[in-house]
Structures are given as C-alpha cells and as structure tokens.
Amino acid sequence: MAAAYRSAIHPAAGRNSSCICHAAGARPRKLAVSRVGYSAAVSQQVGPPMLFVPLREISVSLSSRRIPPRLGFWLLCLGIFLLLAATVRLTLTVWVEHDTPDTILSVAAVWLIGLADDGATAIVLGLPFLLGLYVLHRVLRWKTGKVLAHLLLIGLLGVTVFSAIAELFFWDEYNSRFNGIAVYYLIFPREVLGNIRESFDLHIYLPVIAAAVLVLYAVLRPHLNRALDTPVQPGEWRRSFAVAALASLLALSFLYGGPYEPVSARTTNELAVNGMHSILNAFLTNDSKYDGIYPGIDEAKAIPLLRDMVRQDNTTDLAAPGERSLRRHVDNGPMPTKKLNVVLVLEESFGSVYFEDVFEEKQRDYWKTVSPNWHRIAKDSLFFSNIYATGDRTVRALEAVFTSFPPIPGISTARRSGSEGMNSLPFLLKQFGYRTAFLYGGPTSFDNMGHFWETIGFDQVLGQGDIADRGFKTIWGVADEYMFKEALGRIDKMAAEPGPFLFACLTVSNHRPFRYPDGRIDQRPGLGFKEQAAAYADWSLGAFIDAARSKPWFDDTIFVMIGDHGPKVWGAAQIPVQAFRVPLAIYAPKHIDPARNTVLGSSMDVAPTLLGLLGLSYDSPFFGVDLRRVPPGGGRIAMAHNFDVAVGDGHNAVVLTPKGDLLPYAMQPGPFQLQPVPAKALPTLLMKQAAAQTQTAHRMFYARQYHELSENP
Incomplete structure (x- = not known):
C-alpha cells in the first residue's frame, strides 16, 4: 500500500504529465489526449536540468493519466x-x-x-x-x-x-x-x-x-x-x-x-x-466513564484506604463500614463567641512561579519585582508554600476550593451536569448563620461558573454586569482594580447587616491578552508582558488589602488568598506537577499569628483548614484535610491534566492514564520536575491510594453520593 502510494505521488518525471516546469530555452512538444478523456500532455526536455518546487512536482505527478x-x-x-x-x-x-x-x-x-x-x-x-x-x-x-x-x-x-x-x-x-x-x-x-x-x-x-x-x-x-x-x-x-x-x-x-x-x-x-x-x-473521549478504562481497585479495599487518608486527630467516622462515603465529624473545639467573616480571593493564573523564593538571591529579587505585595501580605500571614492546584483551569480551582472534591479524569465537576447541590464550604457556613456572595470580574455564564456558584450555596452571584465602575476591561472581564473596588462596596453592605459573611471573588487580569490600565505599575526591566500582567494583579491585590485595613469590618475578617492555577503547564512528565504549585496565604492580623508552613497540600485542603481556623465543628464528606494537623512528612496532592490524573505524597507520584496505566515518578516538593522511576520503586500503598481516590470520587459524583448533606441537611 505504501509503495503504491509513493508511486502515485512520485512517478517518473516527464511521463504523461499535463504541465512541467521548464528551464530557460526548453521547448515543450504536446502529445495526443488520451482516449478515455483525460487531458494529458507530455513534454520532452531539451537543455539544462529542470528545477522543481515540491508542491508543483506533486501537482505535475498527479496529473498523470494513470491516476x-x-x-x-x-x-x-x-x-x-x-x-x-x-x-x-x-x-x-x-x-x-x-x-x-x-x-x-x-x-x-x-x-x-x-x-x-x-x-x-x-x-x-x-x-x-x-x-x-x-x-x-x-x-x-x-x-x-x-x-x-x-x-x-x-x-x-x-x-x-x-x-x-x-x-x-x-x-x-x-x-x-x-x-x-x-x-x-x-x-x-x-x-x-x-x-x-x-x-x-x-x-x-x-x-x-x-x-x-x-x-x-x-x-x-x-x-x-x-x-x-x-x-x-x-x-x-x-x-x-x-x-x-x-x-x-x-x-x-x-x-x-x-x-x-x-x-x-x-x-x-x-x-x-x-x-x-x-x-x-x-x-x-467520554469522561463520564471510569471503570474498565482507568486503573481500578476493589471498592471494599478502596473505602477504608480513603478513610485512613482523611482521618485526623479531631475526626470521627460517621459512615457505615460498607458505605461509599467519607462522612465524618470534625471537632474544632467549642463554638467561638464571635464568628469571623471570610473574604476569599482566587487569583487568576497566579502560580508559585510568581512567588518563588528558593532560587539564588538574584533570581529571588527578580520574582519579588513581580509580587512585592504578595510577599508583604505573606510575611504577616499563615503562608503555605507547598500547595498544589488540582488542575490547570479555573473551574478545577472552584471545584477544589469550594467543594473539597478531588479531580476526576476530564473536565471539572463544576462543568458537569449533576454538580448541583454538592457538599461545599458555602453550604456549611450557611448552617452557622453566614451570608454568602460571589463576585467575578467577568461574565458568570462562562464555563458554567455562575450556575455552579448558585447551586452550591452562594446566595448572591455577581458578575461583570453588576460592577458599577468598569473603567478598563478585556474580553474576559473588568480589570482587577475595578473588581476589587466593587468588592469593597459589596462587603461594606454585607458588614452593615447582622451576622457573619463569606465573600468570595475571582480576578481576571492575569490572563491573556495580559492587558491592564496604564500608569498603575512601573514597566520593570527584564519582565515580559505576562509577568507585567502578574505584577499588575499583585498591585491590585495589595491596593485591595490596604483599602480593607481602613474598614470597620477588617479586624474581624479572615482573608484567604490563593492562586487558582499556574500560568502555564510545562515539563516532560505526563503531568508536570511543579507547574501546578500555587501560593496560599491566610491573613487576619488580629486572630492568626504569622507563620510559614511547608506542609504538602492541595487546594482541596483550603475549606477544612479555613473551618479549623474559624473554630467551627462540622460534619462533612470532604476529601481535603486541615493542613495544620498534617504530621511532618505527610500530606498529599492530586491534579488532573487533560484525561490523566496524578496523586503524590511528596516523595513519589503516580499518574493514572485512560490506557489503564499507572506511571511511577519520584517527586520532590517545590519547583522540581517529576523523575521517572521503575514501577517496582513506587510504594504499593500510593498506587492503591491513587486508584482508590479517583475511582471513588468518580463513582460518588455520578451516584450523587457527595450530595447527601446538601440534600438532607
């Protein structure tokens, strides 16, 4: 077949061709048209050798009456x-x-x-x-x-x-x-x-x-x-x-x-x-199917493994032994006399690459020119330096941060039919009297985000059309400074009413086309247009926090700031986990002592950690854990890229593929790429945990078994 194809593409030059490029001085002599009606002409070459352009050569060859x-x-x-x-x-x-x-x-x-x-x-x-x-x-x-x-x-x-x-x-x-x-x-x-x-x-x-x-x-x-x-x-x-x-x-x-x-x-x-x-x-690819496509594990073994993974020194299992559930009671002590407000900021594409401080001094100073405000805030915060996003898209961050749900192959559950009523942070906080609102700098119709927020417990969902001052915008929405300006006004109104509140917002400026208002930041030598946009996003966040300090509600508010994902996926590993690393800062000067925590964690650990800091005891099937209670050397991460899923423990990582493979890697937390290792070098327990978590999450979602608390409060 291949030989026939080649002969069709490259027949002998000058034979049964309709047109041939001649060198100067060559005179063509046309021959008769074939009896089957194909118009063909043959030229005889006289003089210097012919020069051919590849496409022209193919074109000439395919005019042959043989084809x-x-x-x-x-x-x-x-x-x-x-x-x-x-x-x-x-x-x-x-x-x-x-x-x-x-x-x-x-x-x-x-x-x-x-x-x-x-x-x-x-x-x-x-x-x-x-x-x-x-x-x-x-x-x-x-x-x-x-x-x-x-x-x-x-x-x-x-x-x-x-x-x-x-x-x-x-x-x-x-x-x-x-x-x-x-x-x-x-x-x-x-x-x-x-x-x-x-x-x-x-x-x-x-x-x-x-x-x-x-x-x-x-x-x-x-x-x-x-x-x-x-x-x-x-x-x-x-x-x-x-x-x-x-x-x-x-x-x-x-x-x-x-x-x-x-x-x-x-x-x-x-x-x-x-x-x-x-x-x-x-x-x-049908990402609604898992069994028979990805590596699996006996469910009777999977559930106990998962319960061990999320069990901490303040949790008590509530689910029956054979039940497909992680439902447990989390005891965070007596109810606080005053519930703190929460302002949660998701920073678009703000990966740890913009906050790196582990390189040599020259590079460290370089990155501080991108994120001086993040560094300033982190210094006074409970800052986590080894947190990994669960994906490379914003909807993954929404899934992880607000529902504490791990990634399953394909698209985020925030985009899937059936996400309505998932257990979530806003749902739990509403049980404690919190009012909830979400503000997005862009249109809420994009990526099903508005519908997702509305159906997991946010009372108010606000988008670009609700922002009064839209002084600068791109196709993705208004510039961060205008979104934060609107946020301050909305928070003022919520704070004027009795009871605590959760106010979440999502920025847009640190995204292609990387355009922002002039005159806000100095053009910094050595920074590309992407880094300049990240520097503007950093400036906007710093201005927001500075403005919030003058508000009467500031002292009783916890600010949570986290990158939704990194700016770019890069690296040779099947899932390059170092590109998923994001900064997490929890800031409340009157209530939380500054500290730097290097524990390995995931964006799906944000909700349990925040609830622990708020001192609220609750029942939940969350896959995430309180990062403050993770023992030294513990912690785990999970992320999805395309149709693959990775799970890591800080020493090793395994990637589950739709071919049924488990790809083993050695892992080092930080800006370091995974290194392939022989399968026998990977701990069997991690392989089982990876399959157990991904398989169980997939089955739970499609059986609506992660929705029981919101459907039966």
Missing part, C-alpha cells in the same frame, strides 16, 4: 495536509529539544510515528470528501455545484492553515497538542474569538494565513476543475474506493493502536500525534 483526476486531486490534498503537519512538527521539535534535549534515536522514532499519524489522520478525514466527489459528481458539474466546491476548498484550506498556526500558539500556552482544553474552549466562541483579537496582531497573521490559502488554492484549483469536469469512467469509482478503503482501514488501525509514547518524556511524545487527531480524540 483518475478525482483520486489525484484527493491525494494532492493529502500531500498538502502532510506538508503543513510536518512544518508544525518541525517547529515544535525545535522548541521541545531546546527545553528537554532527547537522543537522535528518540526524535527519529517520534518523527516516524508522527508522519504515520499524519498520513492516517489525513486519510480518515479526507475519505468523506473523496466519497462526495464520486457520489455528487453530476451535481458538481453544474455551475452552482462547482462554485460551492471551490468555496468549500477555500474554507477547508483556511481552517487547515489557521489550525496549524493556532496549534503553535496553543503549545506555547499549554505545552501540549490540542487537547480537552481546546475542546472546552470551542463551546465559548465569543470569548475565544475576543481573546484572539485582543491577544495577537491579527493585521500580521491574517494576511499570512490568507496568502498561504491563496497559494495552496492556486495549486489545487486546476486539479479540482479537472476532477469536476471529467466524467466518471466505468469502474473508476470502484478502483478509487478500493484504494481509499484499504488505506482507511490501515489508517484506522494505526490511529486506534499506534505506539504514540515511544519515550518517557510527555512533551516529546506529543510530537508523535497529529493535532487534528489529538483534538478529535479529546472530543470523542
């Missing part, structure tokens, strides 16, 4: 697809090898697999169009049919070229081929198109895309005309379909079972996959 025009046009389209895919792969290879050099053999293996995947993807995606050329051949010979065919070709070329360029930008942002994140963003075209418009110089990129499309269309146009004008010959469609069907069967076999992970480095393995294949795979 039916429809099949020839189809093969030429596949060739262009392969050329674009190879260009993207070459660019990504340069980027990857610059960051994590591999051996020549590793790169060669990845390229061979990648070229095969490109071909398989092209064949499968292209088969419907070949079918259309034959089934609709009479319609396509009409004038209207021809016009529509040409418009379709131009549109498909535009999509293909745009996707190739978009994939490079996607990699720069997520260090990955198109994946589930790309699929989820397609649901929100307004935000995506607005983000593209505000983030990139379209006056540069659009002409480049248009020029590429016009060049490719000029190459394909005569072949499409020939395919449309030539009548279908007896037996032609059978032969063409026989070739295409056989190729498609081989392609599907490769796409389903190809060796896409020839090396241990995730980023290198990403090179082996075609971007179109990757996004289609993400689109077709």
